[in-house]
Amino acid sequence: MAITAALVKELRDRTSAGMMDCKKALTECDGDMEAAITWLREKGIAKAAKKAGRIAAEGLTRVVTDGNRACLIEVNSETDFVAKNEQFLDLINTTADVILKAAPKTVEEALALDVNGVTLESKFIDATATIGEKITLRRFEVVEKADNDIFGTYMHMGGKISACVVMKNSDNAEVAKDMAMQVASMSPSYVSRNHMPADVVEKERTVQMEIMKNDESLANKPEKVLQGIVEGRLSKSLQEMCLVDQPFFKDPNQKVSQILKAANTEVESFVRYAVGEGLEKREENFAEEVAKQIGK
Numbered sequence: 675m676a677i678t679a680a681l682v683k684e685l686r687d688r689t690s691a692g693m694m695d696c697k698k699a700l701t702e703c704d705g706d707m708e709a710a711i712t713w714l715r716e717k718g719i720a721k722a723a724k725k726a727g728r729i730a731a732e733g734l735t736r737v738v739t740d741g742n743r744a745c746l747i748e749v750n751s752e753t754d755f756v757a758k759n760e761q762f763l764d765l766i767n768t769t770a771d772v773i774l775k776a777a778p779k780t781v782e783e784a785l786a787l788d789v790n791g792v793t794l795e796s797k798f799i800d801a802t803a804t805i806g807e808k809i810t811l812r813r814f815e816v817v818e819k820a821d822n823d824i825f826g827t828y829m830h831m832g833g834k835i836s837a838c839v840v841m842k843n844s845d846n847a848e849v850a851k852d853m854a855m856q857v858a859s860m861s862p863s864y865v866s867r868n869h870m871p872a873d874v875v876e877k878e879r880t881v882q883m884e885i886m887k888n889d890e891s892l893a894n895k896p897e898k899v900l901q902g903i904v905e906g907r908l909s910k911s912l913q914e915m916c917l918v919d920q921p922f923f924k925d926p927n928q929k930v931s932q933i934l935k936a937a938n939t940e941v942e943s944f945v946r947y948a949v950g951e952g953l954e955k956r957e958e959n960f961a962e963e964v965a966k967q968i969g970k
Contacts (some may be wrong), residue, residue: 675705685710689720712877716884731950733757733812734833736770739825744838745774748947751967752807757833762809765801766833769794769811777816784814785903822940826850828858835948844939855923856930857944862917865941875912882907917941 677700684709691714699719703709714720734757735752749766756762769784774958778784789907794811801809810889819825819840824837828851837858843848856862864870882904886892892900913919918941920929934940 677701677705681705681707683716686937687715691720692881695719708788712881716888718885719748727802731812731953734762734766734835734950735829735918735947735949736834737768737827737836737838737947738770738774738836739827741772742819742821742823743774744817744819744825744947745770745777745814746817746836746838746947747773748812748949749814750810750950750953751805753871756805756807756809756950759805761801761804765797765809768797773814773816781811781813784811813947815947817945818942819942824850826852826854828854830858833949835946837944837946839944840942842940842942846936846937846939849933849937849939852933853917853930853941853944854923856920857917857946859923860917860920861946862944863915864917865943866916866918867912870916875908878911880909881903881906882911886927 676927677697681700682693682696685691685700686693687688688707689711691699695714698711699710699717700707701714711720711798716817731750732752733748734753735746735748736879737744737746739745747766747770749762752755761863766872768789772789773784776784776787778787780825785793785798787794789797797813798809817825817838817840822843824844824847826835826839826841826847826849826920829836835858837854839850839853839857844850867875871899885907886904892903895903918934920930922928922930
């Protein structure tokens with residue numbers, strides 16, 4: 675696979691590693707981004723990848739609820755200016771409402787939904803023609819809850835980030851919103867270790883072992899000590915991924931699990947959308963600069 679300037683830049687943005695190190699990692703891993711991130715971490719060149727990837731594309735997210743159903747959507751535009759356009763705002767609100775009501779399974783099904791006699795796709799085509807930028811429905815998720823559960827929702831910066839949590843057997847709206855704000859601000863990957871797939875744990879253990887092998891200060895440590903170091907580092911790394919193990923954003927001296935216990939509730943699930951996650955924004959001038967430096 676060709677190692678392009680855009681790939682190198684994305685890896686650098688996600689790991690803060692040097693440009694040439696990023697090129698080497700991508701070359702070693704045949705252009706596989708996730709494998710390159712792991713390679714850099716194992717070599718001790720990158721401490722960790724930014725979980726969300728680059729927030730590059732423009733647009734907005736939305737979260738709406740009605741009864742036992744919630745919906746999160748992301749609609750992209752080419753520039754941030756368009757995200758303030760009245761037609762764009764009407765489109766994203768309409769899109770959220772019709773998807774919440776119909777609960778389609780795919781983007782294709784969503785675009786085929788009827789909106790006052792025309793398809794939702796037609797609404798997007800009209801918006802693109804009128805505004806003069808490509809407007810797209812990138813993704814959505816419909817979430818269901820039980821009667822005794824409660825939704826917590828939060829939108830940051832008018833919809834640059836949206837989060838929704840499902841709180842089990844609770845009517846505590848304040849804690850539910852706090853949990854949505856926690857998810858939005860701290861970007862956990864899982865509710866708890868119990869929700870984490872075994873292969874994720876093993877991959878992270880392997881990464882920590884490789885980091886340790888490349889740490890010369892640990893070269894003469896006994897095997898038992900090294901195992902303890904690996905497990906300690908693993909535990910710390912996994913805690914950062916888990917909502918309940920994170921410091922509570924309003925009081926870092928408490929963990930989220932303590933807040934939930936005091937409220938006699940727990941988070942069953944959550945969804946977090948940030949505009950442009952994993953998408954590459956066009957930055958031709960910078961790409962040309964990178965290409966010159968790496969000889970492409």
